[in-house]
Amino acid sequence: MDALQGKVVIVTGASSGIGRAMARCMAQQGAAVVAGARRRDELEALVVEITAAGGRAVALAGDVREEAYAEALVQLALARFGGLDAAVNNAGSLGALGPLPALGLDDWQATLQTNLTSAFLGAKHQIPALLARGGGSLLFTSSFVGHTVGMPGMAAYAASKAGMIGLATSLAAELGPQGIRVNALLPGGTDTGAGREFADTPEKLAFVQGLHALRRIAEPMEIARAAAFLASDAASFVTGTAMRVDGGVSICRT
Ligand code: NAP
Numbered sequence: 332m333d334a335l336q337g338k339v340v341i342v343t344g345a346s347s348g349i350g351r352a353m354a355r356c357m358a359q360q361g362a363a364v365v366a367g368a369r370r371r372d373e374l375e376a377l378v379v380e381i382t383a384a385g386g387r388a389v390a391l392a393g394d395v396r397e398e399a400y401a402e403a404l405v406q407l408a409l410a411r412f413g414g415l416d417a418a419v420n421n422a423g424s425l426g427a428l429g430p431l432p433a434l435g436l437d438d439w440q441a442t443l444q445t446n447l448t449s450a451f452l453g454a455k456h457q458i459p460a461l462l463a464r465g466g467g468s469l470l471f472t473s474s475f476v477g478h479t480v481g482m483p484g485m486a487a488y489a490a491s492k493a494g495m496i497g498l499a500t501s502l503a504a505e506l507g508p509q510g511i512r513v514n515a516l517l518p519g520g521t522d523t524g525a526g527r528e529f530a531d532t533p534e535k536l537a538f539v540q541g542l543h544a545l546r547r548i549a550e551p552m553e554i555a556r557a558a559a560f561l562a563s564d565a566a567s568f569v570t571g572t573a574m575r576v577d578g579g580v581s582i583c584r585t
Pocket of ligand 1: 343344345347348349350367368369370371394421422423424425445473474475518520521522523524525
């Protein structure tokens, strides 16, 4: 498959889970990938894997809460691959969970910064590079949590992920005239570090699986394939969506 041949893509949160699968999937489809996250060794292993398979990738370790890092990822895409065609602002974490009155302001701010402010900072620096290319695709990994499903104890996470949908919707209207498509991607439960942190016992995992119409959670590559589609020209008329790739968790009541 070569749906992303000639495209340059930034993927944050590429050191594990969904982001790692996105980077691998997009490289397999021909994209040159700029991979970001904090864990340097995991990123380097990813670059080695992609390169060994005949793909193109480069990594830069850093923290998505820092504006200089958002800028550096874009500069790296320009310097190494000559431009930017798509970006997936995917890095995120569950943050502190529990009843809201027990949540400290610092917990709240940490979750918002990691999930939502990082998306703003990423977009802020990615947009000019996409415009210079004459258009492109911006993606934000959101969640069903806070959009179609309310989950107790997840207020900060839900607010951050719902905020990403608002960000994507607004940017889709703002940037559509200039040829930039903007979408939020909403995975269902997915078998990653974060997924296992949430469902950390066999009982909890069975409960989470049962929430999905498909009665299972996703493999990261199942989410990555949807991101690759949204990044590609195959999605040329898809913008402003909150695309659910969620195994039916949003519509299931039994
Ligand atoms: P994961 O394996 O824990 O991946 C999270 C990624 O984000 C890691 O690569 C992590 O890298 C990176 N990251 C976190 N904080 C960062 C920071 N401050 N700076 C830079 N990178 C940071 O979990 P995942 O499930 O793949 O999560 C990916 C995205 O999918 C998240 O936005 C999550 O909210 C969303 N999501 C997941 C599920 C699910 O069930 N798994 C469902 C819906 C949505 P480092 O630790 O190396 O920095």
